[in-house]
Amino acid sequence: MTEPSWHELQYSPRLSVPHAADYFQRWVEASRAAQQRLKYHANLAYGTGPKETLDLFPAQSSHYLLVFIHGGYWRAFDKDDFSWVAPPLVRAGISVAVLNYALCPTVHIADISEQCRKAVAWLFHHAARYGVGSRGMIISGHSAGGHLTGEMFATQWADYGVPPGAIIGGVSISGLFDLEPLTQVSFNTDLRLDATRARASSPALKQPAIAAPLVLAVGELESSEFHRQSQLLHQAWPHNCSEVISLPGCHHFNAPDVLTDLNSPVWKPF
Secondary structure (H helix, E strand, C coil): CCCCCCHHHCCCCCHCCCHHHHHHHCCCHHHHHHHHCCCCCCEEECCCCCCEEEEEECCCCCCCEEEEECCCCCCCCCCHHHHHHHHHHHHHCCCEECCCCCCCCCCCCCHHHHHHHHHHHHHHHHHHHHHHCCCCCCEEEEEEHHHHHHHHHHCCHHCCCCCCCEEEEEEEEEECCCCHHHCCCCCCHHHCCHHHHHHHHHHHHCCCCCCCCEEEEEECCCHHHHHHHHHHEEEEEEEECCCCEEECCCCCCCCCHHHHCCHHHHHHCC
């Protein structure tokens, strides 16, 4: 059997985290429990595509609307696997929207970024009719969702009818901001990245268009490349990203748990 390449080892967390599938099963089970426990609006269409839907979990006296974008290297998982994010936040008065999007290789990463922009714009224009009164949106995501969070910060929102100040911050956990190294991994057969497409979808090569804090967090136990990726954006966007938070004892698949802990340092700016 061929030994995994350096890029494969650095960018494939499943190779370094024992029993990664156990975390995926836990997400599914916790999400089913959340869907049974909470009143929410399922499968709201933000576009015309079959995957252009979201779930909206309103909180009473909502302080913020947290928009969560799931990971899975743009080619796996579904919003239904991440309802578990909602219960502790809803209890704390934070409404939650969990986005779905089409997956590679059916679409390119740039198409997914555009779907997320459409979803955020839809939420700005329509969330109030579903009981979400909010002082602003916080965009968040894990892994590929962390990358998409960065893409949202590089978006000219006036083009989507979204005014300055609608997005008050973001949280990217284990995000990817320079996609060119992914041209070297085996699963690029699904991502279909070449150097041009990778650079076009790399937030670290763009300018932020939002004057709001973007929290960058990475599990302490993650690969050096995942740490480097967040450091890249910290260096490129110092006014938005004041630091990179290393999450003690966390690897790639338990790092997103911090989003549900309002005592976590990722929540300090809010």
